[in-house]
Amino acid sequence: MGSDLLLILFTAAFAAAASVPMIIIPLIISPKKPTKPKEMQYECGQIPSGAGKMSLMMQYYAYLLMFVAFDVMSMFLFAWGLSIQTVGLNGFFVVVLFIGLLLVPLGFTLYHAGRREIW
Template structure:
């Protein structure tokens, strides 16, 4: 017999498929089939496209982007850990420290990149 936990996972998966597939299929049935060259043009905030579409990406803020992503993930997990700290106790700190150690390496690399002058 199937356990109740597995049955709930199966029901939720089937519900996800049942509600997702119609949203993918129905628009393709009612969408216009003819291609319009005007609609295939690149859209640039209501203006006709001008200039070269491929430009050199400035890496000036790349290190700050890395720091933001790392900091965002860290704060998300620390916030959840802080809310549950009274219930789970000090033992959870043991599992949190390796997580912080893993995130410290890319943060140190991002700080190193931020200090380099070649990015500017």
């Protein structure tokens, strides 16, 4: 496993070595004629006003919270899926119960994300 990880890191490092020139070459050969409008951020031709990093409604925040729960659940299911022969039918019913328990908060999330009047 150690050498596998090293090989994956080498592949990523080669990708970095191959794409850094792609950023450096334009710095050297491309023309530079900066003007003021060019260096503004883009807002459909308007002169931008105010901060770009504004505060936004996180109306789908409930989904992000569900992701935290379900990501852990999916990893747990991977562990169960690999040892399915050893845990047998009893383990299967436990997992069905576990998924059923998680579907209750999922239904609650879907209900709350659908309530547009509270945003």
